[in-house]
Amino acid sequence: MIGIDIGGANLKVVDDTGVHIHYCPLWQGAPLADLLKPYAGKPAAVVMSGELADCFASKMDGIRWIVGAVQEVIPGAVFYGTDAAFHTRPVPALAAANWLASADCLRENYADAVLLDVGSTTADVVPLNRFEDLRGLTDTRRLQEQYLVYTGMLRTNVATLVSSVMLDGTATPVSTEYFAASGDAHLVLGHIAPEDYTSPAPDNGEKTLDAALRRLARVVCADIDEIGRDGALDVARQFWDAQRTLIARAVEQAVSRSGAGRVITAGIGANLFARELGGVTLEEEIGEVSDALPAYAVREVALRHSGGT
Amino acid sequence: MIGIDIGGANLKVVDDTGVHIHYCPLWQGAPLADLLKPYAGKPAAVVMSGELADCFASKMDGIRWIVGAVQEVIPGAVFYGTDAAFHTRPVPALAAANWLASADCLRENYADAVLLDVGSTTADVVPLNRFEDLRGLTDTRRLQEQYLVYTGMLRTNVATLVSSVMLDGTATPVSTEYFAASGDAHLVLGHIAPEDYTSPAPDNGEKTLDAALRRLARVVCADIDEIGRDGALDVARQFWDAQRTLIARAVEQAVSRSGAGRVITAGIGANLFARELGGVTLEEEIGEVSDALPAYAVREVALRHSGGT
Numbered sequence: 280m281i282g283i284d285i286g287g288a289n290l291k292v293v294d295d296t297g298v299h300i301h302y303c304p305l306w307q308g309a310p311l312a313d314l315l316k317p318y319a320g321k322p323a324a325v326v327m328s329g330e331l332a333d334c335f336a337s338k339m340d341g342i343r344w345i346v347g348a349v350q351e352v353i354p355g356a357v358f359y360g361t362d363a364a365f366h367t368r369p370v371p372a373l374a375a376a377n378w379l380a381s382a383d384c385l386r387e388n389y390a391d392a393v394l395l396d397v398g399s400t401t402a403d404v405v406p407l408n409r410f411e412d413l414r415g416l417t418d419t420r421r422l423q424e425q426y427l428v429y430t431g432m433l434r435t436n437v438a439t440l441v442s443s444v445m446l447d448g449t450a451t452p453v454s455t456e457y458f459a460a461s462g463d464a465h466l467v468l469g470h471i472a473p474e475d476y477t478s479p480a481p482d483n484g485e486k487t488l489d490a491a492l493r494r495l496a497r498v499v500c501a502d503i504d505e506i507g508r509d510g511a512l513d514v515a516r517q518f519w520d521a522q523r524t525l526i527a528r529a530v531e532q533a534v535s536r537s538g539a540g541r542v543i544t545a546g547i548g549a550n551l552f553a554r555e556l557g558g559v560t561l562e563e564e565i566g567e568v569s570d571a572l573p574a575y576a577v578r579e580v581a582l583r584h585s586g587g588t
Numbered sequence: 589m590i591g592i593d594i595g596g597a598n599l600k601v602v603d604d605t606g607v608h609i610h611y612c613p614l615w616q617g618a619p620l621a622d623l624l625k626p627y628a629g630k631p632a633a634v635v636m637s638g639e640l641a642d643c644f645a646s647k648m649d650g651i652r653w654i655v656g657a658v659q660e661v662i663p664g665a666v667f668y669g670t671d672a673a674f675h676t677r678p679v680p681a682l683a684a685a686n687w688l689a690s691a692d693c694l695r696e697n698y699a700d701a702v703l704l705d706v707g708s709t710t711a712d713v714v715p716l717n718r719f720e721d722l723r724g725l726t727d728t729r730r731l732q733e734q735y736l737v738y739t740g741m742l743r744t745n746v747a748t749l750v751s752s753v754m755l756d757g758t759a760t761p762v763s764t765e766y767f768a769a770s771g772d773a774h775l776v777l778g779h780i781a782p783e784d785y786t787s788p789a790p791d792n793g794e795k796t797l798d799a800a801l802r803r804l805a806r807v808v809c810a811d812i813d814e815i816g817r818d819g820a821l822d823v824a825r826q827f828w829d830a831q832r833t834l835i836a837r838a839v840e841q842a843v844s845r846s847g848a849g850r851v852i853t854a855g856i857g858a859n860l861f862a863r864e865l866g867g868v869t870l871e872e873e874i875g876e877v878s879d880a881l882p883a884y885a886v887r888e889v890a891l892r893h894s895g896g897t
Contacts, residue, residue, distance in 0.1 A: 500727035
């Protein structure tokens with residue numbers, strides 16, 4: 280059995296050999312079926328969130344397309360839905376059920392915890408003792424509950440979280456272009472290494488410190504020689520402050536609502552946020568698959584449903 | 589004599605026959621020299637802001653490339669700088685001098701006014717009786733003075749101006765993707781017609797009411813059938829409220845600082861903002877060239893400098 284998580288930007292597969300992450304931007308026509316071919320011939324459990332990609336006129340269109348692409352390669356695949364059940368055909372419940380698969384997988388062993396899964400693009404906040412309340416939640420409802428915080432480690436436009444930064448004591452409103460991404464901020468702050476920056480940079484340029492600082496300076500319409508490396512670092516720091524605050528608030532609310540006793544973190548932001556929020560990483564318990572938690576989780580849940588191992 | 593304004597997204601030319609606007613996204617490698625070929629053989633005055641496009645490692649790199657592309661087709665072209673002088677070679681002062689050309693052109697006849705020029709991407713706020721203070725301002729300094737408000741009628745990511753919208757009384761944080769643009773909001777609110785929406789939509793889709801509503805719904809991760817057309821319209825209205833407030837505040841500050849007696853508006857947002865802010869459109873005075881004010885203005889200023897007509 281393999282587990283597959285099909286996001287808008289990344290395809291993640293967990294099998295007996297470990298985690299395989301493929302950059303797969305559906306809105307740019309990424310060849311999902313081709314990328315899945317190496318995994319043909321094995322039973323597969325699938326979750327998705329890629330149906331929201333704006334190449335699809337509706338979520339149902341996206342679900343149909345994704346299910347079709349998977350079945351082309353793995354005809355017997357089963358798809359987990361927000362109703363916590365598996366399906367073999369495209370149905371509305373398949374929209375954005377990846378986080379619920381994680382909850383379903385962890386809820387018994389971590390009933391005292393809130394899960395924070397921070398990926399490239401979004402952060403999922405999941406009170407694990409509230410499974411019945413979580414079931415059926417759409418992305419829109421999760422935004423409202425702060426269970427989905429739409430910012431991540433790599434792809435967030437810096438200008439969506441900060442409208443103005445302080446530079447040398449002067450408030451400086453930012454450009455609203457997609458000039459710099461969260462990946463640039465985390466790179467220059469040392470939170471990630473260049474090889475962790477797996478999505479394209481906003482300018483499709485290099486993932487070096489210099490290039491990231493240049494992109495951050497451009498957020499205030501400046502070259503590095505105008506505001507200095509310190510100025511660009513200030514942009515990064517103020518973005519990070521806004522991002523951390525946003526995610527920390529959502530986690531605090533989920534903890535307080537659910538009465539959870541601890542926070543467990545997963546995804547590529549796991550270490551950073553475990554440190555910041557005083558949580559523990561799931562990686563310590565389940566290993567590197569925590570970087571692709573929903574893919575791991577849907578496989579576990581499917582194995583339990585089938586009574587297999 | 590022709591006037592040329594080379595932005596990051598649009599090339600605008602004013603000649604004796606009127607205004608010519610070419611979509612010219614420099615960051616996607618648009619063929620600037622080719623687009624200029626029909627205008628070869630005429631003396632030309634040029635302003636630019638396209639040097640900020642993130643295909644250039646620095647503004648000076650962008651200036652060199654743009655000057656080179658223009659000179660390839662129009663060897664005798666002159667370039668207006670933020671020092672209010674014309675140049676024939678790439679120099680740092682050529683960065684983002686388009687708004688100053690407008691100020692230089694209008695400052696005598698409209699000394700009692702603040703100019704508001706709202707384009708596809710940005711809004712320039714220019715107190716016309718302050719020319720000596722304006723000279724030499726960079727884009728970063730203009731952001732700080734609120735003389736540059738980096739939002740426009742078409743290309744602004746909705747999620748950069750609103751972090752949360754009210755839907756049926758419930759606060760709903762937004763997705764930070766580039767799912768909908770200001771052009772979508774202005775289209776569904778009736779501020780622009782489909783043919784005015786000249787930049788690509790975020791999903792490269794149609795410029796219809798239905799497609800724009802779909803894009804706006806996606807800002808809260810929803811399909812239209814989840815939040816209704818009214819929900820999508822609510823997203824548009826709340827974006828517009830934020831955009832109007834931002835621009836109105838900048839204009840009020842410039843009016844109060846400069847003691848100006850009136851507001852004149854130009855650019856594709858001229859009519860909307862004249863109505864909203866109680867201003868008058870420059871179009872009533874100079875005609876359709878007000879949609880390409882810096883291109884018109886740099887030509888006027890060059891003619892005055894040369895004593896020509």
